[in-house]
Amino acid sequence: MWSKHKTYLISILIALGIGGLSTFFIRNNLFLYHILNKPVFAPPKALYPIVWTILYILMGISSARIYLQKSAHSFEVMDTLLNYALQLILNFFWPILFFNMHTFLFAFIWLVVLWCFIIKMIFRFSRLDTTAAYLQIPYFLWVTFAGYLNFMIYLLN
Numbered sequence: 001m002w003s004k005h006k007t008y009l010i011s012i013l014i015a016l017g018i019g020g021l022s023t024f025f026i027r028n029n030l031f032l033y034h035i036l037n038k039p040v041f042a043p044p045k046a047l048y049p050i051v052w053t054i055l056y057i058l059m060g061i062s063s064a065r066i067y068l069q070k071s072a073h074s075f076e077v078m079d080t081l082l083n084y085a086l087q088l089i090l091n092f093f094w095p096i097l098f099f100n101m102h103t104f105l106f107a108f109i110w111l112v113v114l115w116c117f118i119i120k121m122i123f124r125f126s127r128l129d130t131t132a133a134y135l136q137i138p139y140f141l142w143v144t145f146a147g148y149l150n151f152m153i154y155l156l157n
Contacts (some may be wrong), residue, residue, distance in 0.1 A: 007067055012060030015088065019056045022092045023049075024098040033099075039152035056138045059088070062125060062132040069128045080124040087117035104154035111147045118143055 020145040033045050063084050068078040091114055118140050126133035 007063040010056045011064035012057055015056040015060040018088050018092050019052055022095050026095045029099040036153055037156035042149055055142060058135045062135040065132040066125060067130045073128060080128060083121050083124050087121050089113040090117055108154055111150055115143050
């Protein structure tokens with residue numbers, strides 16, 4: 001039983017660690033959010049860490065559920081987790097592109113690529129564990145909303 005819990009804990013810590021590291025790298029440029037012209041539906045800055053923490057926890061739970069399928073579907077699990085890792089890497093770099101480099105259009109294009117990888121990840125997860133796939137729907141919706149915000153910030157600035 002501890003092995004299963006350990007898998008969940010490690011998976012959640014990996015996702016939170018990637019998000020935390022990305023935030024660490026942009027910490028000196030978060031002021032940018034206050035000075036940008038933003039669309040009407042832009043949420044307050046305080047909401048972002050709450051939402052992202054929840055999303056990273058859901059990512060960790062989902063990836064653990066997939067990992068725990070490895071004995072029955074070892075190749076498919078590893079291939080699916082590779083796709084998960086790739087989208088996590090794309091996710092890691094988006095804030096750096098947006099906040100540190102101020103490349104709003106390129107960050108939007110990067111986000112569209114991330115969005116495609118999320119769709120692929122959800123599809124791949126669904127073949128192994130439908131719950132793991134459903135847990136990614138909030139992430140998909142948030143990144144869709146982030147795409148809207150990113151594009152509008154590009155247009156308004």
